Amino acid sequence: MKNSGLIATxxxxxxxxxxxxxxxxxxxxxxxxxxxxxxxxxxxxxxxAEAQEVVQETVITVAKNIDKLKYDPAIGxxxxxxxxxxxxxxxxxxxxxxxxxxxxxxxxxxxxxxYGFRCVLAAENGSEIENx
Numbered sequence: 747m748k749n750s751g752l753i754a755t756x757x758x759x760x761x762x763x764x765x766x767x768x769x770x771x772x773x774x775x776x777x778x779x780x781x782x783x784x785x786x787x788x789x790x791x792x793x794x795a796e797a798q799e800v801v802q803e804t805v806i807t808v809a810k811n812i813d814k815l816k817y818d819p820a821i822g823x824x825x826x827x828x829x830x831x832x833x834x835x836x837x838x839x840x841x842x843x844x845x846x847x848x849x850x851x852x853x854x855x856x857x858x859x860x861y862g863f864r865c866v867l868a869a870e871n872g873s874e875i876e877n878x
């Protein structure tokens with residue numbers, strides 16, 4: 747069996763996250779998953795600062811939606827749900843890079859990453875994208 751480097755998600759941790767006052771559980775959640783979230787963001791082409799923002803925004807989204815999660819490992823994993831939220835927050839960061847959303851000048855590499863990301867989104871939606 748392949749070891750992902752992460753401990754298996756414990757039902758007790760997920761269930762106790764519904765209690766916003768349980769600081770120990772939230773710290774345990776953060777300590778367990780921040781590297782996974784950050785790594786996914788960096789691998790997508792985000793800068794370290796953008797990846798840190800993805801971590802923060804993902805944790806906030808989890809906090810706001812944990813009470814809606816019906817945790818059943820037979821249906822889907824907590825990590826799968828977490829990584830889907832992470833992908834949405836990564837997309838948010840790429841949208842911030844789009845013209846009109848920032849004054850930062852983009853490099854050619856940034857344009858390539860954004861174009862690649864748009865291609866992935868277009869493929870998922872079954873639409874076409876304009877050439878660079």
